[in-house]
Amino acid sequence: MRPLPVAFALSAALLATPACGQTSQPDATTANVAQSSKGSAPGVQAGLPANVRVFDVPEGSRPHDVAPAPDGRVWYTGQRRGTLGILDPRTGAVREVPLGEGSAPHGVVQGPDGAAWITDSGLNAIVRYDPRTEEVKDWPLPAEFPDSNLNTPAFDGDGVLWFTGQAGVYGRFDPRTEEMRVWRDPEGRGPYGIAATPSGDVYYVSLAGSHLAHIDRETGAASIIEPPTPQQGARRVWADSRGNLWISEWAGGQLTRYTPATGEWKSWRPEGERPQVYAVYVDERDIVWVSDFAANAVLSFDPASERWTRYPGSGENSSVRQILGAPGWVYLPESGLDRIMVVRTAEDS
Amino acid sequence: MKPLIGLVAAAAVAGAACGAPSATRPQGDRVFRQQCFSCHALEPGESTPAGPTLHAVVGRPIAADQGFNYSPALRRLAARHGRWTPELLDRFLADPEAVAPGTQMGLLGLDDATVRRALIDWLGRPREPR
Numbered sequence: 001m002r003p004l005p006v007a008f009a010l011s012a013a014l015l016a017t018p019a020c021g022q023t024s025q026p027d028a029t030t031a032n033v034a035q036s037s038k039g040s041a042p043g044v045q046a047g048l049p050a051n052v053r054v055f056d057v058p059e060g061s062r063p064h065d066v067a068p069a070p071d072g073r074v075w076y077t078g079q080r081r082g083t084l085g086i087l088d089p090r091t092g093a094v095r096e097v098p099l100g101e102g103s104a105p106h107g108v109v110q111g112p113d114g115a116a117w118i119t120d121s122g123l124n125a126i127v128r129y130d131p132r133t134e135e136v137k138d139w140p141l142p143a144e145f146p147d148s149n150l151n152t153p154a155f156d157g158d159g160v161l162w163f164t165g166q167a168g169v170y171g172r173f174d175p176r177t178e179e180m181r182v183w184r185d186p187e188g189r190g191p192y193g194i195a196a197t198p199s200g201d202v203y204y205v206s207l208a209g210s211h212l213a214h215i216d217r218e219t220g221a222a223s224i225i226e227p228p229t230p231q232q233g234a235r236r237v238w239a240d241s242r243g244n245l246w247i248s249e250w251a252g253g254q255l256t257r258y259t260p261a262t263g264e265w266k267s268w269r270p271e272g273e274r275p276q277v278y279a280v281y282v283d284e285r286d287i288v289w290v291s292d293f294a295a296n297a298v299l300s301f302d303p304a305s306e307r308w309t310r311y312p313g314s315g316e317n318s319s320v321r322q323i324l325g326a327p328g329w330v331y332l333p334e335s336g337l338d339r340i341m342v343v344r345t346a347e348d349s
Numbered sequence: 350m351k352p353l354i355g356l357v358a359a360a361a362v363a364g365a366a367c368g369a370p371s372a373t374r375p376q377g378d379r380v381f382r383q384q385c386f387s388c389h390a391l392e393p394g395e396s397t398p399a400g401p402t403l404h405a406v407v408g409r410p411i412a413a414d415q416g417f418n419y420s421p422a423l424r425r426l427a428a429r430h431g432r433w434t435p436e437l438l439d440r441f442l443a444d445p446e447a448v449a450p451g452t453q454m455g456l457l458g459l460d461d462a463t464v465r466r467a468l469i470d471w472l473g474r475p476r477e478p479r
Contacts, residue, residue, distance in 0.1 A: 062457050080457045147379075149387040166387035189387055190399060208388060208399040233398025251398035251418060276420075276453065293420075293453055317451045336446065 047312070051344040054314045054334075057085055057094055063333035063340060065107045065152070068326035069131060070114045076333055076340060077105035077118060084108065084116055084129050089329075089342050099127055099136060107152035107322070112159045113175065119150035119163050126153070126163065126173050126180070145169055145182045152193050152236075152322075156217060157200020164191035164204050170215065170222065183220050187211065193236030193280075197243040197260075205234035205247055212237065212247065212258060227256060228265050236322070240282045240303075248280035248290055255280065255290050255301060270299055270308060281323035281330070283345060289330055291320035298323065298332050298341075314339055375464045377471020384456060384468070391476065400454070407473035409433050422451035438469050 048054070057063055061078035063085060069075050076085040082103030083096040099105055104122030111117045111128075118127040124146060125138040141148055148165030155161055161173045168189045171182035185191050190208030197203070202215045204222075210232050212225040227234065232252030237245055245258040249267075253275040256267040269275060276293040283289065288301040298311040298320055311332070313320070319336035328346035381391075388400035394416060395402045401417035411427035412419040419427075426449045430437055441448045442465045444458045459465050 147383045147386070149383075167382070168387075190397070208397040210398055231398055274418075317446070319453075336451075 048314065049311060049343075052311060053089070053342050053344075055087055055089065055092055055094070055340045055342065057087065057338050057340060058096060059338055061085060061338050062335050063338065064105070064335055065322040066324050066331040066333045066340065067108045067110050067116065068324065068329070068331070069110065069116070071131070072326075074331050074340065074342070075108050075110070075116050075129075077108050079104055079106060079335075082122065084118060084127075086131075087340055097129055097134070097136065099123070099129075100138065103127075106150060107163075109153050109155065109324075111155055111161070111175065117153050117155075117161055119153045119165075121148075121150045121166075124148055124150060126150075126161065128175075139173060139178065139180060141165075141169075141171070141182055142180065145171075148182070151191065152204075154194045154196050154202060156196045156202050158217075160217070162194055162196070162202045162204075162215065164194045166190060166192055166207070170194070170204055170213075172217075172220065181220060183222065185209065185213070186222060186224055192234070193238075193248075195237045195239050195245070197239040197245070198241060199243060201243075201260075203237055203239075203245055205237045207233050207235050207250060210234055210251075212245065214260075225258070227258070229254070229256070229267070232256075235278055236280045238280050238282045238288075240286045240288070241284075242286075246280050246282055246288050248277040250276055250278060253277060253294075255288065257303075268301065268306065270295065279320055279323045281325065283325055283330060284327045285345070287345075289323045289325075291323060291332070293319065300330075311341070311343060313337070314341060375461075375467040377467040377469075380459075380464055380468040381471060384459065388455065403472055404476075406433055407435060407438065407469060420449075420451065420453045422449040422453070425449070435469050435473070438472075439465050442468065 060080050062080040063076040064079040066074055066076045074087040078085045082099050086095040102122045103120050105118045105120045107119040108116050116129040120127045123138055125140040127138045129136050148169045149167040151164040151166045153161055153163045164170050168185050169182050170191050173180045187209040190206035191204050192207040194204035204213050213222040215222050229252045233250035235248045235250040237247050239245055247256045249256055254267045254269040255277055258265055270292050272295050274294050277290050278293055279291040281289045291298045296313040296318055300309045315337045317336040318334040320332045321335050325331055330343040330345055332341040389403045391404055393404040396414050396416035401414040410432050412423040442459045445452045445454050
């Protein structure tokens, strides 16, 4: 395993606004970079586990979501700078791709086409970044859905992008036909995390509505599935290899598993007086990762042993709002610190 | 890049008549829909796990809605300041993390002072209960 140096990104340049539905070539993306050989950025909390490295991203980025890029790099949404950030964990280099005037990107995933697909609440649009051509293109939501507060994207088993809007919507976008459809959540404001199961089914959760929803991909209809804990504030959802759904309960303070085949619910509560479970992700080993704002930590959970492992934030108020990874790696965007933590989970990664 | 740079122009309504919103003046209701609606209701008693109701928030005691489980950051702010004055709201909306370190509110901050002012003015207006 190669050690991952810590990088300090310096500055960013901005790009002229691409018009809606038009494309642009970001000719002013920015590189970095000063590097440290110390293995920790200044201010990083001592005592981090040995399999953890921390990288600074440009100040004020507030990295919200992350996704693995095809080439070992890590994409992140620089929500406050209106950028897609690109971190190379091998060198610590950081680049920024400006997404346009007014951009405030929230979610990002890698599509089957190897591109970054972004839910941009500032632009109220789905944005695609092609790492081969560096083309940036956006598709605004229909005019009858303004200010949707776009949140999170997920691809289903057929290569269709599904997304949530926290103002109370969810939708689909087919990259092949560029057709977009949007529906309103049956209970209003709140749609937040969204995920596809290994079989391709799509579920989302509502933070304000405290529910899980299954989307009929043919009709677009959402069926509400009420968790047993009322007012739990379901924030994010992820599927394991068996199709079980893992839900982070922000207000309920627990990690909950729903088994669609049986309708069974089961919950586990992290240690602490008042946990606040924000993000959830299930890695390729079916180990579940959550962030707990109250503990200022990320926790991994082994469902077989029901044991938790703690990864403390690299500083106070790290605020990890989403978790994603690639085989052997887990990426933790510390939105409160403008850092990305990288956890190596396999010896040969 | 600041996400709200384009908001002012986008939110403005063209109108030259006296009293009509100017082309550069943001409207508080539009700012609310864009920045607050996803987590906050305006009706009393309508707090959700996403956020407390903003009913009569201007002048209201901080972290005092019984229907919402406030973060330690907001409880500390309440101990220091007591109530949401327009001035404190303005500072908080400009940089929530600076005013209440550790706040769990998703809003990252509104850079434009005219946008903040429009929102605070609009939130402070009396409303008929629905």
